[in-house]
Amino acid sequence: MSNWNTIHFFNDKIFHSEIIPDLRGNGVILSFYFNSKLGQYILGDNTNSKQRIDKIIAFCNGFNDHFNFHEARYTIQTRQKKITEDYSIFVDSKLKDDRDFIRKYGQEIEDLSAILTLIIFSECAVYNPHLILHSGYFTAKNGSIAEECCEKIIRSETSGVFDYFGSGIINWLTHENLRLLELDKENLHLTNEEDDDYPNEFLSFSQLAIDNSCGLLTVSNVNERVIKMIEKPKLSIVLDRDNLKYEYIIWNE
Secondary structure (H helix, E strand, O other): OOOOEEEEEEOHHHHHHHHHHHHHOOOHHHHHHHOOHHHHHHHOOOOOHHHHHHHHHHHHOOEOOOOOOEHHHHHHHOOOOOOOOOHHHHHHHHHHHHHHHHHHHHHHHHHHHHHHHHHHHHHOEOOOOEEEOOOOOEEEOOOOHHHHHHHHHHOOOOOOOOOOOOOEEEEEEOHHHHHHHHHOHHHEEEOOHHHOHHHHHHHHHHHHHHHOOOEEEEEEOOOHHHHHOOOOOOOOOOOOHHHOOOOOEEOOO
């Protein structure tokens, strides 16, 4: 069964100025959503919340400055083979260390992946309208800014964990990333001439994000039913639906 991946408007400034400091600090926002009815629903079980929240905060303090990968896992996954080291032993050692990392922090990763989706769509992202993510419809020139942006929008960072268990946040492009992509859009290339509408819709969706001072967020297999139960999401973007006749944009209310 294939993944259902989508692209959403995302206020990265709010995320970096309010959400990340909270996840690394006193966890007021984190605790509010973790202990909420929707938090219980999306987590399945939010018992022992104080202990689990404290562990999430400790885990979040191990992320890089941009908060898109965990430093300890990155160290494991980017470790280089020593000259005197047997290759098969080197590979087995890396795999074992990565499995040990996931085993050690499995609960924190699972809790964070679930609750972060709820926090982001409550505080700084828009669920509807959204764009279907078709990663194979276009590529970009090697070494270009467009290629870097495409990589970010399509897959999680090396050592990312938010979608490790099959659902959650994939990655994001900041408002500044989108402005750079706009200047380099000529380096986007179609992979199939029959799909020529999708790159145009992606660029149009990106422009709408820019116009609304947003970036873009990609997610995989999120629980749409739960997200739609958010009563008063703080970020709202109103678009002229009648004049935006797009094939790949989902408008579900």
